[in-house]
Amino acid sequence: MAAPLLIEHHDGVDWVTLNRPESLNALDPALIDALNDYFQNLQRNRPTRVAVLKGAGANFCAGLDLKHAMAARGRNAPRTVTESLDSQRRIADIVMLMRRCPQPIIALVQGAAAGGGFALALAADIRIATTSARMNCAFIKLGLGGCDIGTSYFLPRLVGVSVASELILTGRFIHGDRALAVGLVSEVVADGELDNAAAPYVDAMISASPVGLRLSKECINMAVDAGSMEAVIAMEDRNQVLCSRSEDFEEGIRAFVEKRKPVYVTR
Numbered sequence: 001m002a003a004p005l006l007i008e009h010h011d012g013v014d015w016v017t018l019n020r021p022e023s024l025n026a027l028d029p030a031l032i033d034a035l036n037d038y039f040q041n042l043q044r045n046r047p048t049r050v051a052v053l054k055g056a057g058a059n060f061c062a063g064l065d066l067k068h069a070m071a072a073r074g075r076n077a078p079r080t081v082t083e084s085l086d087s088q089r090r091i092a093d094i095v096m097l098m099r100r101c102p103q104p105i106i107a108l109v110q111g112a113a114a115g116g117g118f119a120l121a122l123a124a125d126i127r128i129a130t131t132s133a134r135m136n137c138a139f140i141k142l143g144l145g146g147c148d149i150g151t152s153y154f155l156p157r158l159v160g161v162s163v164a165s166e167l168i169l170t171g172r173f174i175h176g177d178r179a180l181a182v183g184l185v186s187e188v189v190a191d192g193e194l195d196n197a198a199a200p201y202v203d204a205m206i207s208a209s210p211v212g213l214r215l216s217k218e219c220i221n222m223a224v225d226a227g228s229m230e231a232v233i234a235m236e237d238r239n240q241v242l243c244s245r246s247e248d249f250e251e252g253i254r255a256f257v258e259k260r261k262p263v264y265v266t267r
Contacts, residue, residue, distance in 0.1 A: 005034035006056070012049040012206050012266070014042075014103075021057030026065035027116050032091055035120075039097035046266050049213060050205050051101075052198055053124060054108040055117075058191075063115025063138055064091070091116060095123035095150040099221060102214035104205055108194040109185070114138045119149035122158065125217060127185040128197050134173045135184075141171040157224055159184050209248035210264055215239040 006017040016038065018025035025031075042048060055061055079087070098105055098120070107124035115138035121127050129135075137155075140146035146168040155164035159182045167174060176188040189197045205213055219239055223232045243249055248264050255262035 003034070004028070004031040005038060007038065009048065012047065013202055014048045014051045016051055016053045018053075018055045018061050020065075021055070021059070023065055023067075024059040024062035024112055025055040025057070025117070026062045026068075027091065028065040028068045032094070035094045036090065036097065039094060039101055042097075042101040042103055045103070046210075048103055049210055049266075050202055051103050051105045052108060052202065053105055053120065054194065055110070057111075058132075059111030059117075060107070060109045060113040060133070061117025061120055062112045063117045066142075092149050095119055095154075098123040102217060104213065104217050106198055106201055108198055109133045109135065110191060110194060115142075116149055119151050119154075122154035123150060125220075126201060127179075128187045128189065128194060128201075129176045129179055129185045130189055130191045130194060131176050132191050133176045133179065133185075133188075135175075135179065136171055136173045137168050138171055140169065146171065207261055209243060209246070209252055209262070210266060211246050211248055212239075212243050215243065 002019055004019055006019045008015045008017075018031065020026060020028070020031060027035075042051065104126070105124040106126045106128065107121040108128055109121050110130040111132050111134070113121050113133060113135040115136075118135045118137060121135065137146055137148070137151050139148045139151075146152075152164070152168060155167060158164075159167075163182050166172070174182075174184065176185070179185045180188045186201075187197055208216075216239070219232075219235050222235050226232045226235075248262075251262050251264060
């Protein structure tokens with residue numbers, strides 16, 4: 001049986017592929033566990049500086065594998081509230097781990113990114129989509145509440161309350177061009193061009209100081225929910241002092257003066 005999650009490491013970058021193309025990369029227990037394990041292990045992973053998340057085949061991720069969920073529900077006795085909450089939280093843990101890991105995450109979205117798949121894309125730091133991308137908060141169409149797996153946290157911060165409310169309350173799809181117009185994605189490219197489109201983003205981040213890159217993601221996360229400008233500036237000041245005392249800063253200055261790319265040592 002093929003692994004549900006493929007991880008290829010090249011020059012500081014993890015290329016992470018949801019590998020259930022026959023099921024539109026839907027989230028079954030094995031894939032959920034694999035994603036939790038991967039993002040948990042990134043916390044102390046120094047060699048990996050950037051992660052690129054994508055789906056095998058023509059789709060990113062169609063959300064929860066409903067066929068598997070219904071079959072399991074038919075086989076088993078009704079779950080208690082505690083068991084249901086544990087199962088729910090196991091999925092939600094993925095997006096929390098994505099935000100906590102210090103590595104920037106680029107999501108490459110093509111085809112379906114529905115429900116939990118949309119949540120994975122929203123939890124990334126940068127999203128690039130193809131013209132075929134169709135994304136939605138599918139939950140409300142399934143007899144559930146429209147807010148799930150962090151979508152009600154991420155969407156208003158990315159696109160504003162009005163568009164977020166529209167998507168959450170209706171479950172309607174948002175496609176590549178409109179996603180670009182409202183700031184949900186950074187770029188829209190033709191199908192088959194996602195890897196090439198990601199390359200300049202990856203190159204720019206790999207050229208940055210490793211400690212500076214990690215602290216920058218941390219600072220953005222804090223700034224989104226900061227209670228004041230003073231709190232954000234205090235975090236920025238702390239990060240810049242830490243970076244300025246590092247060997248990376250010395251190498252960055254030397255490279256700038258010598259008009260070359262810096263060479264940073266992973267520690």
